[in-house]
Structure formats: C-alpha cells, structure tokens
Amino acid sequence: MNTFFLRALAVSGLMSLTTACVTSTVDEMTFNEPTEGIGDSSVVILGRRHSSDYETEPDFVTCVGDHITSHDDSIRVIDELEFLNALYPWFEPRTAPLYPKNIEQLLQQKPVAEKMLALKLEYLIWLDGSTVRSDGAGSMACSFNGCFGFGTWSHDANYEATIWDFTDQAEVGQVNTSASGQSYMPAVIIPIPIIAPVQGAACDGIGDQLLEFLSSEY
C-alpha cells in the first residue's frame, strides 16, 4: 500500500507540473499610436460593469495593468479603484461615459477637469468581457481513503479593450482577445487539478497588444 501511495504521489507531483492547453486569438485595430511612448502621462484601465448578466472581473483589469507595467515601468497605470474613488461619482456603472464625445461634457465640471489635469491622464482603456466556465463532465468520489474519479470542464474568455485618447476625446483603437481551454482533474487518492490558464492567456494577449500601442520599446 505504501509503494502504491508513493507512486500515486509521484504521478500526482508530475501531473501538477503540467498545465492544460489554451487556444487564444487576438485581433487588433489601432490608429494614432504615440510614436515615442506616452512620456510622463498616465493611463487608466477600467472594467465595464453596466451589463446585467456579467461584469468584467476586477482581477482581470489588475492583471492587464500589471502586465503593462511589468514590461515597461515607464508607463504609469493608475489603479482602477483609486481612479474610481478619485473621480466619484463620474465613473460608476450608472454614470460612466459610454462614448468618447461624453468626455467633453464631463470636463465642463471644473473639479473633474482639474483632477484629470493633476492625474496627467492621456489614455483611458475600457475592458469589457468575462471568463465563463462551461461543459463540465465526469464524476469523483471521496472517502477517508482518498478520492477517485475524473472531472473535466472548459473555460472561455472573451474580452475587448477600447482605447480612448483623453486629450483628443476620440477612440484610437480596439483590441479583441478570445481564449478557450479545457481543464482536467484526475483523482487517484489525491485530486490533481490541471488547470487551463484561460484568463491568464487572455490577459497576456490583450496586455501585449496594449504594450505595442503605449510603449516606445515595443
């Protein structure tokens, strides 16, 4: 039994080093790219949350921001919650501008215009989409002796980034990414999750394209 248990552990350990495959596609359409980067201006990435049946995950927004700053630390990405609090109530789901032309109306308010100037905001990037889990199958039974069985499920991620030039009050680009992957969880005594990093692949895909737009080094 001891040998069997050790083998099971060894197999589990090896399997935990692997991850499931993810298929990812990225479409990009940008114009008026800054030729020498954005200088000392800043960027904010916000999740769209006005839809009733889904909302863009805050951790996905953070992931894209981190991806950009980790590859080019000269780009200042303002934290989403910090921006929402500083500009409250103008970027809440109910009040957030839906089109670039709404920026002009927003800037008519003196405190808002002053705050934007202080933040040196050059680009506002809206992220819209979500990652959903689907197609679950399999079964697993657990007892005091361990777990036995097999489970599988898939994740689909679809996100769209829309880039607004805050100074020109115009949309200057769109990046779409979709990713899907199948995750598995075999269990022989110990359940081993082999997770497809679907959201991570979508984050990298959209982050790379945004880097190409914003950074002078890419």
Next chain:
Amino acid sequence: MTSVNRRRWLFALLMLVALAGCGPNRVIVDGNFPPPLIEPLPLTLGVWFGDDFARHEFFDGTKSRDESSWVVNTGAAQVQMWDGLLTGMFDQVIVLNDQPEAGRSSPAVAAVLIPHVEELQYAIPEHTQIKVYEIWMRYRFELVTIDGQPIAEWTMSSYGKTPTAFLQSDQEAVNLAAVMALRDAGANFSSHFTQFPAVQDWLREQGVPADTMTP
C-alpha cells in the same frame, strides 16, 4: 470560589456560547465611500436621518426577523454614505437631532433633506441559481423647510451586484453588493439632484447660479 460554583459558571458560559450560535448571521455593512468630485452648492443644508433610516436593516423576506437565519444592517453605512455625499455637495451640512416641524426656526438652513428607504429587494444565489448577489433599493426624499413645509419630494432607485467568484465568503459578497448599491445611490443622487424641476425652482429662489448646477 468553590468547585460547584465554578461548574455553574462554566455551565452558564457554555449555555451563552450555545445560544449565541443559534442567532442569525449578522452582516453590518461596512465600506469606504469617497467624497463626490462636485462643485459644492453655495448653501447650508440640514439633513434629518429618521430612526427607520439610521437603523435600516433587511432580512430573509420569507420569514420573520426572529426566524431569519441572517440579518443585514445597512443603517450605519447609509448614514455614513449620505453624510459624506451631502457634505461634498453643499457648502455646509448640519445633521439635525430633531425632525423639522411647525414653529421651528433654527438652525438656519436653506432646507432639510429627509431620506427614506421605501423598498429593498435582493437576490441571492439560493434564489437565482447564479453566483451573483444583487441589491435593489428605492429611496424617497423629502426636501422641506426647517418648519416642515414641503419643497420637493421624489423617488430614486439604486442597484448593486457582485459575483461571489471574487470573494471569500457570502458575508463579504452581501457586504460588497450593499456597498455597490450605496455607491450607486450616491452617484444617482449627486448627478441628478439639480435636474428635478422642483429642486431647480428652489435653487433659483435661493439665488444659486444656473452654471453651478450639474449638467
């Protein structure tokens, strides 16, 4: 203390712990509500938070309060949010200790705002089978003079939702949905307050310039 007494104290303590475990799960809504980024109106506003508002709570609508397995207290968070919001919207805000009534003349305020939570609906994963907590509230506002004469009255809704996937517990999910609903209430109120015709008439009477009003 004798050993009999010690045993009695221990028994009483155990009973207290057991009884405390039988009570409903209580969520006291807690959040940070930022001040609004708005040009304040050049007025002194009074605000009266009635007991039903300041101690507002909701619980499982299918049961009585005592039978409900959970109670959500929103009153303190309501007062915190509205106090902060109004302080940012007006030059000065005075929280009144007594309700406006005939014969009162002080403190000197342009008007008194009285908020009420008229209705609250919620959806939890047990009801909807989806992992989203939702809270919808309908407020009623009375704007009256310090001696209780009505100036304006209107209703307003607010909505907050949060998926459980990002959160660690149901309590945190309920708290965040309530905080989102309160933030939405503040956003709705502050962006529409000066657009109600009766409020606009009152602001003109107070000599507030039209360009100070939110577009």
